[in-house]
Amino acid sequence: MSKFDSIRPFYDSEVNQALKEVAAHPMMKAMMNFTFPDKTDEEWTAQLLKTHSIRDFQINFIYHSVQKVLAISSNGLTTSGFEKLEPNTAYLFVSNHRDIILDTSLLNTTLYEHGLLMTTSAIGDNLVKKPFLKTLSRLTRNFIVHRGLSHKAMLEYSMLNAEFIREAIFSQNRSVWIAQREGRTKDGMDLTQKGVLKMLSKASGEMPLKEYFKKLKIVPISISYENDPTDMLKMPELLAKAREETYVKQKNEDFRTLMSGIMGQKKRIHISVGKLPDKEIEAIFTKENTVNKQLQLLVEELDKEIVKNYRLWPTNYIALDLLNQTAEHKDQYTVLEKEEFQARMREGVALDNPVAVRNFLAMYANPVIHKEKMQQLTT
Numbered sequence: 001m002s003k004f005d006s007i008r009p010f011y012d013s014e015v016n017q018a019l020k021e022v023a024a025h026p027m028m029k030a031m032m033n034f035t036f037p038d039k040t041d042e043e044w045t046a047q048l049l050k051t052h053s054i055r056d057f058q059i060n061f062i063y064h065s066v067q068k069v070l071a072i073s074s075n076g077l078t079t080s081g082f083e084k085l086e087p088n089t090a091y092l093f094v095s096n097h098r099d100i101i102l103d104t105s106l107l108n109t110t111l112y113e114h115g116l117l118m119t120t121s122a123i124g125d126n127l128v129k130k131p132f133l134k135t136l137s138r139l140t141r142n143f144i145v146h147r148g149l150s151h152k153a154m155l156e157y158s159m160l161n162a163e164f165i166r167e168a169i170f171s172q173n174r175s176v177w178i179a180q181r182e183g184r185t186k187d188g189m190d191l192t193q194k195g196v197l198k199m200l201s202k203a204s205g206e207m208p209l210k211e212y213f214k215k216l217k218i219v220p221i222s223i224s225y226e227n228d229p230t231d232m233l234k235m236p237e238l239l240a241k242a243r244e245e246t247y248v249k250q251k252n253e254d255f256r257t258l259m260s261g262i263m264g265q266k267k268r269i270h271i272s273v274g275k276l277p278d279k280e281i282e283a284i285f286t287k288e289n290t291v292n293k294q295l296q297l298l299v300e301e302l303d304k305e306i307v308k309n310y311r312l313w314p315t316n317y318i319a320l321d322l323l324n325q326t327a328e329h330k331d332q333y334t335v336l337e338k339e340e341f342q343a344r345m346r347e348g349v350a351l352d353n354p355v356a357v358r359n360f361l362a363m364y365a366n367p368v369i370h371k372e373k374m375q376q377l378t379t
Helices: 012-022 026-035 041-048 054-073 102-113 131-139 151-171 194-201 209-215 231-242 253-263 278-287 291-308 314-324 335-348 354-377
Strands: 077-080 092-095 119-124 142-145 175-179 218-225 269-273
Touching: 012 054, 012 131, 026 041, 026 054, 026 131, 054 102, 054 253, 077 102, 092 102, 092 291, 102 119, 102 175, 102 218, 102 269, 131 142, 142 151, 151 175, 151 194, 194 209, 194 291, 209 278, 209 291, 218 291, 231 354, 278 291, 291 354, 314 335, 314 354, 335 354
Parallel strands: 077 269, 092 175, 092 218, 119 142, 119 175
Antiparallel strands: 218 269
16 A cells, blocks of 8 residues: 555556456547557557556557647647756656646657656546546556645645655656646636645655755746637636636536547647756745745746747737737738637637627737736846
């Protein structure tokens, strides 16, 4: 028994048995038929049942699934900054969060292609309610973050997650992915929650916090999709927020969002690796004496890097110009790109509802606004 049993991925020794249990599941069949259309069920099943490690499952199956998703639902993935990372070195990737599954899948695809360590990744327990999805998440090295608990239970699981992350990086030489905030960004404003860093700090033990954060090797990650495949699905929550109402998710909403993120059209995608140099951490801990202020400055540094490296697309500039009813950024897009964006908006947004239109446009425009504000603050 391990104290991490309630949240951990499978051990390699458990992988084969887990695959045997789900090999005949309709969702596994659908996934494999999508990934390997030229193979019979007997062929991919035989290979699946010979798999005895998470890495083999990721490389021989999931990697090919991701490639297929990119081929049919995007105009390609580009990356930058991965050459700055060292092979066989564990990092803590702190990322903006736009898509439930693809953010981590695309990062791990890129890490694998660059010969770098793949991650164990945080996933909310609300996303793995279905037994098959929980098994699949554990087979792809996800660890569970529990939500909606009592204050006492939340504190206990927060410590457990922090200790799991520490154990993965320091003892297993395993990189870790966590989102900069709880849940996906709905409004396009990528902002790190201080609570995420507070959670990490809980496992510092007797190590000075400054040294602990340096040893974690924090790497800011920025991922951007030219089209957000779940943009329309985010609208009900954004409208509820605009009305100052509490948003209640519909049954199976998370699952629908998960599937839409995978199969919805994204156009171009970019992942960028930033940096949080040791000298910045040194400066923060020298400047401030209280943990609260130190964490706040770390939050600000992470936000600067994530926003600075976020790749803006024509859709972002189009939305900003439509929002402001100007043509200020017209050199950033073509007439055709604007027409395509407006057609997409007409399909899913009630144009006679000004609040809906404003929220939809802001979702795409906010990354430009945020980046411009950050640039002003740093000049």
